[in-house]
Amino acid sequence: MATSVHPTAILEPGALLGEGVEIGPYAFVGSEVRLGEGCILHHHASVVGKTEVGPNNEFFPFSSIGQKSQDLKYRGEPTFLSIGSGNRFREFVTVNRATGEGGRTVIGSDNLFLAYAHVAHDCVVGSRCVFSNNATLGGHVRVDDCVTIGGLTAVHQFCRLGAYAMLGGCSKIVQDVPPYCLVDGNPARLRSLNLTGLRRRGFAEEALKSLRRAFRLLFEEGKNLSQGIEAVESSGEAAPEVVALLDFLRTTERGVTR
Template sequence: MATSVHPTAILEPGALLGDGVEIGPYAFVGSEVRLGEGCVLHHHASVVGKTEAGIANEFFPFASIGQKSQDLKYRGEPTFLSIGSGNRFREFVTVNRATGAGGRTVIGSDNLFLAYAHVAHDCTVGSGCIFSNNATLAGHVRVGDYVTIGGLTAVHQHCRLGEHAMLGGCTKVVQDVPPFCLVDGNPARLRALNLIGLKRRGFSEEVLQGLRCAFRLLFEEGKNLSQGIEAVEASGKSTPEITTLLEFLRSSERGVTR
């Protein structure tokens, strides 16, 4: 596959493009950027800084990827952005590099970032996630696989979003969001299991029944978190998903959305 660079695009010396990369009109690629095979930059998109992207990523008009951290502590140290494969960054999406020297912001694969979504410095985003319009992560947020973030939702720095969680639109998240769960509101409240999302991902009814039981013991019987964890363990219910849920809750440092 031939690489294509529009005559009006700016490709700084040193940038490396894989086979089949397409750079559209007025797009900009910085000197330290590495774009894998089949990546596409539409018109006016920019990728800069020490940014590495895998294959078949698509950057839509005015996406700004790899700009320096907006953290006031940042003093120009060399920092990085790593992007997997198959991601789509829609119009005006912004993804920043890390803050501290040698730090890294990491994006997995097959994610969809809708218009104006923002990923701040030092975040880690898994794979298969959907960021709706204006979904916003502050610094150091960790997002598990297959998380869906509703439009106009903001996540406080250092929070974690567990795998297969869903955040409703206009939600304000200031504590960790448990895996497999749905939260909504300002401030966020735990509403239910993310049953529709889990069914769409092909989880079996046996797994869903186990998660329903764990959710009830953890969050619906008035127990504190330690008591809820003990109740789940005493119930004898044990699946990889329940183990993931309990380990996430035990390791929380910011507290858990309830």
């Protein structure tokens, strides 16, 4: 599979392209970029900076990947962006490199970023996530695997979004979002377990029953977080999903959306 570069594209000296890469009209690839095999840059897409891209990523028109951090503390020191495989970056998506020398923004694999989504400096995004249109992450946000972020939702810096969480559209996220849960609102509030999403992801009904029992003890009986965790531990719930939920809650630094 041959690499293809349109005559109007700009490929700076030093850029490395894997086998089968396609660079469309007026696209731009910076000198320090490494593109894995099978990547596609549609017209007017740009990938710049110290950016490493795995195989089979697709960059739609006017996406801007690897630009320097927008953090006011950034002074031009060398920072990085790492992208896994099989991601799709739709029109006008922006992903920034890190702030602070040697820092790294990280994107996993098989994510879908819809138009105008933004990933700020020093974020870590897992795999198989969906960012709806205009979903926005502040700096240093961590997004675990299989998270869905609704359109026009903004996440405050340093927040963490737990695996399989669902964030409703137009939400304002200022604290951590527990895994397996659905939050919505401005500011966001915890609404329920993300049962529809979990079933679509293939979770067994027994696991969902365990999570429902844990959710009730944690969030529906008026206990504070420590009391809720203690109640779940005392109940003997030991499903892996419940263990993961408790581990997340114990390690929160910004507090939990409730």
